[in-house]
Amino acid sequence: MEGLFKEKAQELIDSLKSTCANFGLGNDGNEFKIITQVFLYKFMNDKFIYELKKIKPELQNAPNLRDALKAMSEDEYEMMLLQLGGNTAKLKIEHLIAELFDSQAKGDFAKRVDDTLESLDTLNEGIFTIKTDGGARVKVFDRITQFISDEGKRDGFAKALINKLV
Numbered sequence: 001m002e003g004l005f006k007e008k009a010q011e012l013i014d015s016l017k018s019t020c021a022n023f024g025l026g027n028d029g030n031e032f033k034i035i036t037q038v039f040l041y042k043f044m045n046d047k048f049i050y051e052l053k054k055i056k057p058e059l060q061n062a063p064n065l066r067d068a069l070k071a072m073s074e075d076e077y078e079m080m081l082l083q084l085g086g087n088t089a090k091l092k093i094e095h096l097i098a099e100l101f102d103s104q105a106k107g108d109f110a111k112r113v114d115d116t117l118e119s120l121d122t123l124n125e126g127i128f129t130i131k132t133d134g135g136a137r138v139k140v141f142d143r144i145t146q147f148i149s150d151e152g153k154r155d156g157f158a159k160a161l162i163n164k165l166v
Helices: 001-023 031-056 057-061 064-069 073-080 098-101 109-123 151-165
Strands: none
Touching: 001 031, 001 098, 001 151, 031 057, 031 098, 031 151, 057 064, 064 073, 064 098, 064 151, 109 151
């Protein structure tokens, strides 16, 4: 299992590197930031779903996980989040990769991706906080599409990244 995970992780990293290169960021100093943050987002999303299915086993057999989550009351969803524990990021339904993927045609996709990452950073500030020696908080997620200087290509870049994660 470990070998398969390592292989899949390397495939994802290579495909993200390729995407960055296709948008002019190959071997750019920001390429590492983008790949790291997108990989972390994928990991957080997958771990969140895995842990939810452990808390609520009926979600494992749900034909559509997002629909099952959306059918929950707000209180039920919040109670489920409280059961996750301290090692798992909390995500709202709109933070899920599948939700972003399905919203690609709505326009301003790059902004939506960046807003999602920033929202995740804020929502999970108490769980995943990095601080400097002086006590200043370092953000886990940045607005990754800002590194594409041609604003007209940012939506395409964001779509290419999210498509790799699905």
